[in-house]
Amino acid sequence: MNGNQIDVVTMRLGKEMLAVAASNLHEILEPVPVTRVPNAGSFVSGLINVRGAVVPLADLRAIFGMEAEETTHDTRMVVLDVELEGGATTVAILADKVLDVSALDLESVDAAPPVGSRWPTEIVRGIGQRDGEFVILPDLPAIFKSHCARSAEPRKDIHR
């Protein structure tokens, strides 16, 4: 791997292709039973058991405004570490299908277009290209941090 390339895990979410850095990857699981967390909202709505650890399960579809989809035999849970304020936190994200682990040429990555995109620049590190298709690099720390910040605000969330 030279300086211009990083290893990424590519996955499918709806019609889009996503890539996250493979260095943060723990493992890729076939769907396991999910425990719903009441009142937690649609983004991080559940918990799963990953080898004896309780790990929050996030669905990026809620962030990118995509429709929820049924679990298929291709659905995977991608377990990875995300740097948050209190240190690295292990989370799992849902993917409709995991494609592969491959090298991504950073030179092909552009900043997300500021307007007219469903990919807000605050939560997307960039958009690359692979085999003639766009690959979205979500900024997971930013996404999870803004979730923490937003959900910390109202204190009486269970009420009513």
Added chain:
Amino acid sequence: MIDEAGQIFLQEATELVAALERDLLALETSPDDSELVNAAFRSLHTLKGSGAMFGYTAMSAFLHEFETAFDRVRQGDVALSPAIVAAALAACDRVLPMISDPDSESAAAQAVLETLARAMPGGEGAAPAAQAEAAPENAAPVAEALRFRLPPDVVKLGHDPSMLLDELRELAPAQVQAITDRIAPLETLDPLDFLVGWRVAFETPVLREAIEDVFMFHGDDLELTLEGGHAAPAAPSAPVEAKGTATPEAAPSNPASGAPAKVAPAAGETMRVATERLDELMDRVGELVIVEARLQALAAQSRDPALLAVAEDIERLAAGLRSATMSMRMVPIGSITGRFRRLVRDLSAMLEKPIHFEVSGEETELDKTMIDLIADPLVHLLRNSADHGLESAEARRAAGKPEGGTVRLSAAYAGAEVLITLTDDGRGLDPGKIRARAEANGLISPDAQLSERDLYNLIFEPGFSTAAAVTEVSGRGVGMDVVRRTIEQLRGQIELDSEPGHGTTVTLRLPLTLAIIDGLLIEVGGEHYTIPLAAVEECVELPLAQAQENGSAAFLNIRGALVPFLRLRELFHVDAPLSLHPKVVIVQAGGHRIGLVVDRIVSNTQTVIKQLSQLHAHLRGFSGATILGDGRVALVLDVGQIVALGREAEEHIRRESAA
């Protein structure tokens, strides 16, 4: 190697300094307690000894002076005055800095020693050197007299017996008598044979060890008998203590606390273990408990009697291992109260308010992690009590109270919880002032209807600074909200009660341990949740009339008492069809009872609590999650928060029905 030994020494020194500090503080109230003087002296002496052993010569020399001065107190030469105690406490503070940074500390240490010397009546404060040297060893065996004979060829070999006598006389003033019974008649006498023996009677007892040192170079042919005195007359009740084994727990408790003095465990019966190793053990036990639950589930499924029997055995063993591991982690609260005594003493001096500090229940044990984490909140609460709670002496006099304020810290078991209460007899909280401040800070709207208790609880809100004036002691930004957050992180609760003019009581309710609890597994809408069993009072059927109703809260008649209840399915937004026979789990927290309506009660489980990640930390109502026997995750209900939600709902209903 040196580092490790240094670490051990530092830890021991920290404990010894804490013990010394505690004894000195106790001496302040009972200066005539010779046991305390002896205990303080022993700590000093052990500290000096091990300091010298580990090469901390500057500290050792410093302690020698300190010890010398204190020895005069012990000998009864000097009465213990508050000035001496104050100087001794200041000296105590210098010890640990001297270990970490001996060079830069020497000037400060010298200044402290001078203060100490000035505090001692009779000038320079240094006792005669010989006395100081001999006195520390007083607890060791001594002798008052000895007889000895040297082998007959001693002079032929070039020894001079008179040097021995000189050395003995250096130990203490002595009467020397020659024993001449073996001297042969003149005709047969060989002038080169040495046949005289001696009896040496000391005027003060001398250490046996020191005497033996004198004869170190005279081997087997020496005849030596020591006479008299086995224990030091100056410290008749001081137990012989092996150096380096003194621990704070082993030292007698402060008699003022009224707690029964703990029997010191004999040396060799305790050992130090790094906390991380205990944590690791606890983690393993936690995993075992999860796997054990899984085994139980499988065994129950298979109905194989042999497997069921093994599963039962494993369950018993796991439970035993769990409680043994937990008991290892238990530490008495007394291990941190020493520094609170010191804190209150210093606060009292700084604020110029006489404060009487009482501690009770020091033997109450809590998980080590918990003890470490509650120390800071307690310090904060103590500062608040001393600074804001207690009035000045004049104000107290004017209010007809004794000039000295009282702050009382007590700890006690209450079921599976420990209650720590901090009470002061000060001015109490002023609801009007709290309200004004909360309105000014935008915490409540001016027309908000709040009970007195709710008003008091506002001081725990972030952004509510407790003091109108920020003083040196408290009110520097870290507020009561941090205290509450810390306690809640420990799955504990904090309560506040106050009577204007008569004082304030803060109660901390803490679970005995953090990691593993007994839980009651329940089902709501097909989902499993765990309720800490310690909070469960009873389970009842929900009367049919109320079962089909909706609405989130109502009341239930439990043996004549009206208990509000919450439907968890409403709280958790469950859409699944209603259960035909809902149950009510009556829980209590913070002195309030509420019922939780569930679909089904599943079983008792041992629950290993895992913290929720930051992504869910904001949710009220859950204290963590656990992994069930079938590998699924279940949320653990935070009964305290649920009860608070129930109370909010209850007041809501009351207001609506009143309107």
